[in-house]
Amino acid sequence: xxxxxxxxxxxxxxxxxxxxxxxxxxxxxxxxxxxxxxxxxxxxxxxxxxxxxxxxxxxxxxxxxxxxxxxxxxxxxxxxxxxxxxxxxxxxxxxxxxxxxxxxxxxxxxxxxxxxxxxxxxxxxxxxxxxxxx
Amino acid sequence: xxxxxxxxxxxxxxxxxxxxxxxxxxxxxxxxxxxxxxxxxxxxxxxxxxxxxxxxxxxxxxxxxxxxxxxxxxxxxxxxxxxxxxxxxxxxxxxxxxxxxxxxxxxxxxxxxxxxxxxxxxxxxxxxxxxxxx
DNA sequence: CATAAATACGACTGTATAAGTCCGATTTTT
DNA sequence: AAAAATCGGACTTATACAGTCGTATTTATG
Ligand code: SF4
Ligand code: SF4
Numbered sequence: 191x192x193x194x195x196x197x198x199x200x201x202x203x204x205x206x207x208x209x210x211x212x213x214x215x216x217x218x219x220x221x222x223x224x225x226x227x228x229x230x231x232x233x234x235x236x237x238x239x240x241x242x243x244x245x246x247x248x249x250x251x252x253x254x255x256x257x258x259x260x261x262x263x264x265x266x267x268x269x270x271x272x273x274x275x276x277x278x279x280x281x282x283x284x285x286x287x288x289x290x291x292x293x294x295x296x297x298x299x300x301x302x303x304x305x306x307x308x309x310x311x312x313x314x315x316x317x318x319x320x321x322x323x324x
Numbered sequence: 325x326x327x328x329x330x331x332x333x334x335x336x337x338x339x340x341x342x343x344x345x346x347x348x349x350x351x352x353x354x355x356x357x358x359x360x361x362x363x364x365x366x367x368x369x370x371x372x373x374x375x376x377x378x379x380x381x382x383x384x385x386x387x388x389x390x391x392x393x394x395x396x397x398x399x400x401x402x403x404x405x406x407x408x409x410x411x412x413x414x415x416x417x418x419x420x421x422x423x424x425x426x427x428x429x430x431x432x433x434x435x436x437x438x439x440x441x442x443x444x445x446x447x448x449x450x451x452x453x454x455x456x457x458x
Numbered sequence: 459c460a461t462a463a464a465t466a467c468g469a470c471t472g473t474a475t476a477a478g479t480c481c482g483a484t485t486t487t488t
Numbered sequence: 489a490a491a492a493a494t495c496g497g498a499c500t501t502a503t504a505c506a507g508t509c510g511t512a513t514t515t516a517t518g
């Protein structure tokens with residue numbers, strides 16, 4: 191169905207929670223997982239990735255949690271997908287560079303045209319910011 | 325990675341083969357599977373679906389095969405995905421209609437905004453015709 | 459300084475879906 | 489009659505995703 195992974199959805203829900211909350215507010219993974227009925231362990235990992243990538247700030251220890259580092263209008267959907275799923279939001283063509291990845295590589299007639307579509311979608315996702323999802 | 329299924333890729337490769345070949349030319353599933361190194365059984369099913377949906381014409385028996393029924397400029401990527409994967413090319417939001425499908429349905433804060441994105445992508449795919457992939 | 463509350467992170471398991479295979483039936487030309 | 493093709497259901501396998509678990513680390517607070 192060409193849909194986002196749950197991790198990305200969880201990340202978006204969390205990021206939106208930060209974005210619509212008081213500026214600079216701190217929320218823990220548990221609070222968010224409770225509020226939105228998201229598996230705690232899974233959400234925790236997602237938030238960790240976002241923190242490592244600099245989208246969130248993580249605060250260790252008691253009364254710790256996460257808070258938004260980047261501004262909602264600076265965070266693109268493309269970036270979020272890249273961080274959480276470790277990959278560019280390719281919609282179409284393969285990321286193949288050689289016949290190692292796909293035995294059809296040499297004779298494939300759709301790689302180039304799909305690549306063009308891919309770039310267009312990519313641009314689209316880069317222009318969809320968290321701000322626009324609020 | 326939000327990529328197309330292999331079936332869709334196979335379908336596209338085959339459709340492009342018809343589109344760039346002589347007008348009205350007949351090709352068998354075997355010919356195409358050989359030429360592009362695609363598993364025969366799998367490709368056969370894809371072509372069958374495209375035939376059932378009216379994109380191709382199927383000709384039974386000896387010297388049979390498939391030929392293009394619709395014009396390349398009339399076949400959209402959205403249609404192809406719909407036919408082959410039995411679903412709309414949703415890129416984003418859930419197809420959920422109720423809490424049956426997702427326990428977060430009531431409290432989900434991203435369903436609406438993602439739905440908007442979904443419609444934009446859908447429109448985009450509707451405007452990408454086979455003609456544009458040649 | 460002990461405890462509790464939180465993040466951090468790797469390893470593991472389970473599950474759903476996609477990919478691929480196989481078998482037999484039907485159609486049609488020669 | 490035989491061969492070449494589509495048709496279609498059932499089946500198996502492979503892979504990626506979702507989710508779980510255990511343990512270590514950090515830090516505020518009484
Ligand atoms: S078939 Fe073409 S587009 Fe698909 S993975 Fe292979 S080379 Fe890439
Ligand atoms: S979390 Fe929201 S968008 Fe995702 S499946 Fe559930 S209701 Fe749909």
